[in-house]
Amino acid sequence: MRRAFALAAGLASALLLTACDRIAPDDEAFGRRVRAYLLEHPEVLQEAITRLQSKMAADQEAATQKLLPAHRRAIERDARDFVANPNGAITVTQFYDYRCPHCINVAPKVVALIRDNPDVRVVFKEMPIFGEPSEHGARVALAVKQSGGDYVAFYEQAMAGRFTEPGEFDRLAVAQGAPSAAVNGADEAEAIRKHLADTTQLFQTLNLGGTPAFIVGDRVIPGEQIELVRAEIQRLRAGSPAPYRPVAKPAA
Numbered sequence: 001m002r003r004a005f006a007l008a009a010g011l012a013s014a015l016l017l018t019a020c021d022r023i024a025p026d027d028e029a030f031g032r033r034v035r036a037y038l039l040e041h042p043e044v045l046q047e048a049i050t051r052l053q054s055k056m057a058a059d060q061e062a063a064t065q066k067l068l069p070a071h072r073r074a075i076e077r078d079a080r081d082f083v084a085n086p087n088g089a090i091t092v093t094q095f096y097d098y099r100c101p102h103c104i105n106v107a108p109k110v111v112a113l114i115r116d117n118p119d120v121r122v123v124f125k126e127m128p129i130f131g132e133p134s135e136h137g138a139r140v141a142l143a144v145k146q147s148g149g150d151y152v153a154f155y156e157q158a159m160a161g162r163f164t165e166p167g168e169f170d171r172l173a174v175a176q177g178a179p180s181a182a183v184n185g186a187d188e189a190e191a192i193r194k195h196l197a198d199t200t201q202l203f204q205t206l207n208l209g210g211t212p213a214f215i216v217g218d219r220v221i222p223g224e225q226i227e228l229v230r231a232e233i234q235r236l237r238a239g240s241p242a243p244y245r246p247v248a249k250p251a252a
Contacts, residue, residue: 088121095127107159139186149177
């Protein structure tokens with residue numbers, strides 16, 4: 001989102017420069033009028049930036065949607081991922097990071113979605129983007145999954161605890177059923193490292209941009225917009241062919 005804003009602001013600045021400094025001599029009067037108008041009405045530039053951001057977000061989502069069919073199995077059916085309600089008919093995939101503030105905010109709603117909708121499979125994609133503590137948390141979480149521990153409880157409590165230290169993740173993993181040996185070896189476990197590398201590659205291929213990111217059917221829903229996730233679930237239940245229009249990620 002910051003990249004989109006910077007690009008939009010740069011384009012707005014270029015427009016102003018074009019209006020005042022890069023015009024033919026016989027257009028100088030027009031250029032001065034344009035410059036005066038923009039300086040007097042800067043909200044016009046803000047409106048242009050907002051529209052450009054929306055268009056860029058919609059274009060990015062449309063491009064990602066075209067990629068979904070080719071990567072459907074990796075998105076929804078990677079046996080290495082934890083899946084809540086595995087027999088559900090509708091699949092929601094979430095990419096998240098334990099230190100992402102937006103992921104933390106939406107986590108209770110994700111847990112409620114799981115508990116309230118047994119017909120919805122929820123695929124958990126560990127996607128650490130906030131450095132080594134996040135990466136350690138993701139590796140330890142996957143150790144919980146491999147050990148048959150309570151993954152949802154780990155997710156819920158790690159998010160609620162806003163963990164920043166490796167030891168916090170480790171203690172929670174053991175409390176949720178992972179053997180100490182598995183937790184201690186999570187950082188070096190080749191299978192876990194490969195799993196996270198594959199998830200990262202998928203995340204980048206789909207150009208999801210940030211966390212949290214939800215995929216429901218053929219729709220990508222960025223940010224904390226769990227109400228759109230629920231709406232898409234309802235649409236799929238009803239068998240409606242009409243897709244929702246792309247919605248940009250809310251500003252941070």
